[in-house]
Amino acid sequence: MQRNPYLPLPMKLVKNFTETEDKLIHTFTFQFMSEEDEKSFPYMPGQFAEICVFGKGEAPFGIASSPTEPGFLKFSVAKVGVVSNALHLMEEGTMVGVRGPLGNYYPVEQMKGKDIVIIGGGFAFTTLRSLINYMLMPDHRGDYGKITVIYGARNPGLLLYKDERDEWSRRSDIDLICTIDRPADGWTGKVGFIPAVTKEVAPSANNSVAIICGPPVMIKFTQPELEACGFKPDQMIMSLENRMKCGIGMCGRCNVGNKYVCKDGPVFTRAELNQLPNEY
Amino acid sequence: MIIAKNALPGLLDKLIAEYEVYAPVKEGTYSLYKQICKGTEAYFGFLNSKIPPKGILFPQSEKLFSYSGAQMEECIDSKKKVVFGLRPCDAQSLLLLDSVFKNDKYEDPYYMNRRANTLLVGMACCYPAPTCFCTSMGGGPFDSKGLDVMLTDIGDEYLVEAVSEKGRELMAKMALSAAGDGQKAAAAKVRDAAVVTCEVKTDGLKNKLDANFYDSIWESFHEKCLGCGSCTYSCPTCHCFDIVDEARDCNGCRVRNWDSCMFPLFTLHGSGHNPRTTGKERMRQRVMHKFKYFVDNFNATACVGCGRCIKNCPVNLDIREILADIQGSEARSDK
Numbered sequence: 001m002q003r004n005p006y007l008p009l010p011m012k013l014v015k016n017f018t019e020t021e022d023k024l025i026h027t028f029t030f031q032f033m034s035e036e037d038e039k040s041f042p043y044m045p046g047q048f049a050e051i052c053v054f055g056k057g058e059a060p061f062g063i064a065s066s067p068t069e070p071g072f073l074k075f076s077v078a079k080v081g082v083v084s085n086a087l088h089l090m091e092e093g094t095m096v097g098v099r100g101p102l103g104n105y106y107p108v109e110q111m112k113g114k115d116i117v118i119i120g121g122g123f124a125f126t127t128l129r130s131l132i133n134y135m136l137m138p139d140h141r142g143d144y145g146k147i148t149v150i151y152g153a154r155n156p157g158l159l160l161y162k163d164e165r166d167e168w169s170r171r172s173d174i175d176l177i178c179t180i181d182r183p184a185d186g187w188t189g190k191v192g193f194i195p196a197v198t199k200e201v202a203p204s205a206n207n208s209v210a211i212i213c214g215p216p217v218m219i220k221f222t223q224p225e226l227e228a229c230g231f232k233p234d235q236m237i238m239s240l241e242n243r244m245k246c247g248i249g250m251c252g253r254c255n256v257g258n259k260y261v262c263k264d265g266p267v268f269t270r271a272e273l274n275q276l277p278n279e280y
Numbered sequence: 281m282i283i284a285k286n287a288l289p290g291l292l293d294k295l296i297a298e299y300e301v302y303a304p305v306k307e308g309t310y311s312l313y314k315q316i317c318k319g320t321e322a323y324f325g326f327l328n329s330k331i332p333p334k335g336i337l338f339p340q341s342e343k344l345f346s347y348s349g350a351q352m353e354e355c356i357d358s359k360k361k362v363v364f365g366l367r368p369c370d371a372q373s374l375l376l377l378d379s380v381f382k383n384d385k386y387e388d389p390y391y392m393n394r395r396a397n398t399l400l401v402g403m404a405c406c407y408p409a410p411t412c413f414c415t416s417m418g419g420g421p422f423d424s425k426g427l428d429v430m431l432t433d434i435g436d437e438y439l440v441e442a443v444s445e446k447g448r449e450l451m452a453k454m455a456l457s458a459a460g461d462g463q464k465a466a467a468a469k470v471r472d473a474a475v476v477t478c479e480v481k482t483d484g485l486k487n488k489l490d491a492n493f494y495d496s497i498w499e500s501f502h503e504k505c506l507g508c509g510s511c512t513y514s515c516p517t518c519h520c521f522d523i524v525d526e527a528r529d530c531n532g533c534r535v536r537n538w539d540s541c542m543f544p545l546f547t548l549h550g551s552g553h554n555p556r557t558t559g560k561e562r563m564r565q566r567v568m569h570k571f572k573y574f575v576d577n578f579n580a581t582a583c584v585g586c587g588r589c590i591k592n593c594p595v596n597l598d599i600r601e602i603l604a605d606i607q608g609s610e611a612r613s614d615k
Contacts, residue, residue: 004354004356004389005386005387005388005389006344006345006389006390006523006534007345007352007354008352010350010352052534054347054349054350054527054530054532055525055527055528055529055530055531055532056525056527057523057524057525057534058523058525058534059550080550080551081550084550095349095350096350097350097352216553241549242547242549242555243546243547243548243549243550245521245522245523245539246521246523248383248385248386248388249383249385249386250380250381250383250386250388250519250521251520251521251522251523251536251539252519252520252521252539252541252569253520253539253541253546253547254547255565255569255573256555257493257568257573258572258573258576258577263383263385263386277493277494279555279556279561279565280555
């Protein structure tokens, strides 16, 4: 019989970093305790894991690190419930449990040879960070065409991963466009909502794939802009979130129609979602 | 083979020496499957138990592992068990649960271990209840699928038939006498007399459900539903569960408990968003899951027609009427 899918892997919190100005999102770096443990956790960008705080419970979060960054896992977590609150208060050096990797991942194989448009809003940028770092890896960069990233948040202090964004801005092989909702002092990037910025950037749909992650309202208004650029439903990829417990397609709560977001998703194309009821 | 009714407690005692034995036990006005310590505790004068025996394999509340900090210890139950006096509908439900707890990617070790170590001794239904509709759901009062051994009540004796190889081995240990032609004929007579009168039309049901997600028919089914979850707790195929920690400081255990799609918290996001806000969405989910999603995924209906949800509903909601209404409706597929 395979490994018990309910048992988490013990990992050590090595960094508890306050990611946003409002302090509501922290990025956690967990270290594998052995090479064997790390080998038992082969993951891809877009997958998620259940983080377990011993004594509190577990909750699912998208993996923000990329498999090309060995030795640790990163998660950016908003302070919302019991587990995330406990995580935010956790001292570095504490042991946690991590269960996964769970779910499917961005179709990095099918995306090869194509131009990639990544659109992220708010703190739904975590698995997109994983995907970008995966594609920017020297071994992989040649597999993909032009990479365009449109990333927005309410204000500059809420954009995640500042150091990495600075690094991406300096690179010539990735086009990063950051936007904020309202003008702010010292901000030199774009101002405006993601749909408007998407319209302005007008990415070409020719031999392209768009990956969109963000709040429902952002997705709702961005999709028509992409369609106007010629993107077809099978060229638009999204990642769903639903309340989850088991993460392995058994506890019955995260289904959308006949698919479980945890096992069959979280990554779906718009074409796949069009086949499912609008209940998410 | 044949066993006299007055010899049954003795036979159960023999099984108890070797297995954990679960059998129907009378509790006030109803019966339940419980672990028995003595053969005489078992009670077979029942139509069906109030709560299905699925909890023997998938307990209402079970410890998955205990922990002290990051030191974890699994709680896998591998004890040998016999469920004695199982109804055919409940045996069929376990075949359906098998496909849930072992999917294309994962296997649930808790359920699968118990399942592998459990023998199922069925008891044919001589008197189907008015709420029974198993024959519409691919089963029947004498259907032996999923069982290891099947018993038929023929008056003062039970006709005992092996269904599986494991059942044959179990029977070999029991030292039963062979059944005579008269006894076999008596069993056939009982079988012919046991008629499930209620019929639910399932032809075309899936086609209707494929198309009616946005139909106005869903507006009314839930109106009298209290959202108590009795239907799901008493359903032998419902498998939804919650996972919680019971702990003090960093020491405790992870526990899973039955949950229900009829509860609003079931799908509530941390953000406050809820994909199934009202009773309408939750009722639709329950019906869709059983009669469409499960069929899509496993090619079987997640209902065995045991009728417990009908009997246990405090406001008399009847799944048979809901299905009949759906069958009688013109499905609209527009959003």
